[in-house]
Amino acid sequence: MKYFPVFIDAEHTNCLIVGAGEVAARKLELVLKTPAKITVVAPWVSDTVAKLSRLENVTLHEREFVEDDLNGKTLVFVATDKQSINQHIHDMAHSKGILVNVVDNTPLCKFITPSIVDRSPIIIAMSSGGVAPVLLRYIRQKLETVLPHKISLLGDFSERFRDKVKTALSSVTDRRYFWEDVLDGDIGENVLQGQQTKAELQLDIALQKYQNGDKPAGQVYLVGAGPGDPDLLTFRALRLMQKADVVVYDRLVSPDILELVRRDAEKIYVGKAKSNHTIPQEEINELLAKLALEGNRVVRLKGGDPFIFGRGGEEIQTLIEHGVDFQVVPGITAATGAASYAGIPLTHRDHAQSVTFTTGHLRDNSIDLNWRALAQPSQTLVFYMGLTGLPIICRELIAHGLAPSTEIALVENATRANQKVLTGTLENILKNSLTKDIKPPTLIIVGGVVSLHKQLNWFTAQEA
Structure with missing residues (x-):
């Protein structure tokens, strides 16, 4: 700034x-x-x-x-x-x-x-540093239509009871939870509708409950962050990211998405890279439970979707064992994000009637998959975590029946500004000198649909 x-x-x-x-x-x-x-x-x-x-x-x-x-x-x-x-x-x-x-x-x-949206005592001030006044005016107009004019009543209500709540609840976290419940629930709605007396009575009752320890327990939200472009986050994901006390995130969560997390939330990195697991999965599972049992609202932020090669199921099983409440927020998985932004439809009437997502992760220098089932005509294959095992993938698919001329695409940093797409065939992709420049995270797409890339590619990105 x-x-x-x-x-x-x-x-x-x-x-x-x-x-x-x-x-x-x-x-x-x-x-x-x-x-x-x-x-x-x-x-x-x-x-x-x-x-x-x-x-x-x-x-x-x-x-x-x-x-x-x-x-x-x-x-x-x-x-x-x-x-x-x-x-x-x-x-x-x-x-x-x-x-x-x-x-x-x-x-x-x-x-x-700045450009100002005035709902005193709520003031929103925006600036472009003097470089884009028309864009700023456009944003302000959007905000003016979204924010209810009566939101000022909520500001006045909060000011009136701020000291009372602060005296009753010594913990900053407790106060934040309390006010979120007030503003998101019936009390806030009654304030907006002009039912001040009713809202005040409800607040006194709710505050007494909080003082007696009757307050929401910690919870874990498994949130899919999508493939990287923050515009692909769901509204619900963004809302929960803004409410979190702690965010546990992995390597595939882009910096742009992390910028949208609440500023004062604790951020814990548990990313995994090839042969370098910062924290073993079992410890991540226990960490989530521990943080929630301490009374925190925990967002487990995962690249893509939590239930597609995201180990979300394993984490939930541990939460259930510890009696921790949880929610799951789906995200756009890397396969659909990479395919869409590379102009490669995963299914197409002329090329593929089915699509299979699988992992190309190496174990003991091999990939243990049902290659015969994968090497079928008229289907699209998407390999997650398969870049290191690319030679094995190409070799096994050819050995089990796919034509060497079957087309393949490598999509690096899908949906981001630095996305790269490299296409070829099973027999020549490894001979391409540019292949060595492709780095994780990269999705591998195999099948006739790859031939549509040059025609349907709409996203301005780098061609490898």
């Missing part, structure tokens, strides 16, 4: 606006939404500024700017039409350590004013 977002206590802010045209008027109108004391200095005053200057917290000086105008100021907006004056005031303010904004001149801004 080039600009660090902060909210300033406007009640103790003295703001100076130099200039009094329509541009300055827009800044004046914005600051007037706060209790800040405002001074406007300009030799000429527009009708809008003249009208607004009659308000109690605005002082207008109809004259040229002088250096003493900066005394005691904490924020300065400069909105004159003379570049030399703008530069001069910027330099003086900066030398005094005062935050200064020269309107429509980003290089001369020590702070910038």
Whole structure:
């Protein structure tokens, strides 16, 4: 972030606006939404500024700017039409350590004013760093339509009972759970509907229950993070990621997806790579149970789908043994993500009437699979974790009946910006010098559908 977002206590802010045209008027109108004391200095005053200057917290000086105008100021907006004056005031303010904004001149801004969605006391401020104002306006319009106007009532309600809840519940985690239950449930709904008295009674009852220890137990959510593109997360996955106290994640979860996890959640890496298991699976199972039994909301974040080569079933069995409640949130598995983003339909009337997902994971330098069942015409094969065993896969499929000319695709980092796709045949893919540059995570797709890649490939990515 080039600009660090902060909210300033406007009640103790003295703001100076130099200039009094329509541009300055827009800044004046914005600051007037706060209790800040405002001074406007300009030799000429527009009708809008003249009208607004009659308000109690605005002082207008109809004259040229002088250096003493900066005394005691904490924020300065400069909105004159003379570049030399703008530069001069910027330099003086900066030398005094005062935050200064020269309107429509980003290089001369020590702070910038964000685009604001105002549901006071709930304020959403957004910025593009001055580089994409139209996009920012578009986002703001979207948010305005999504956020209910009465959400301000929830803000007022939370403020009114904040100290009472803080006194009753000493644990930060307990308070967060309590407020989530309040805002997500009937109490929050009654506040939005204007049923304040009813909501207050319900809150008192709920708070008493929490104090008596009658609060939700820890829980584990097995969440499929999909193949890598954060836009492919489900709404439910994102909601639970934002509620988690602890996130246990694996190697296939992309950094972009991790960015969407709640900021203050504890993050525990348990990823596995070839011949390098950070934590054995049995210990991961026990870790999930332990964290939940301590009262945490635990998200087990897995690349792809938890139930497709994700060992989600093993983890659930351990949770059941320990009496831990759990939920499973499906994700887009790597096979469908890789195929879709590579323009390779897994089934097609002219090429494949079935699809088989299997693992190409090496064990004792071999892959123990039913090769005869796999080497069938008119089906698509998808191998997970098969890159190291690629020579064995090609050899065995040919040996058990597939034509050497059967097409094959290697899809690296599926759905991500750095996705690579390399195609060939069972007999020549290993001879391609580019094959050695393909790295995990990579999906292997075998079958006639691969021939459609060049025609149907829609995703702008790297061709290996």
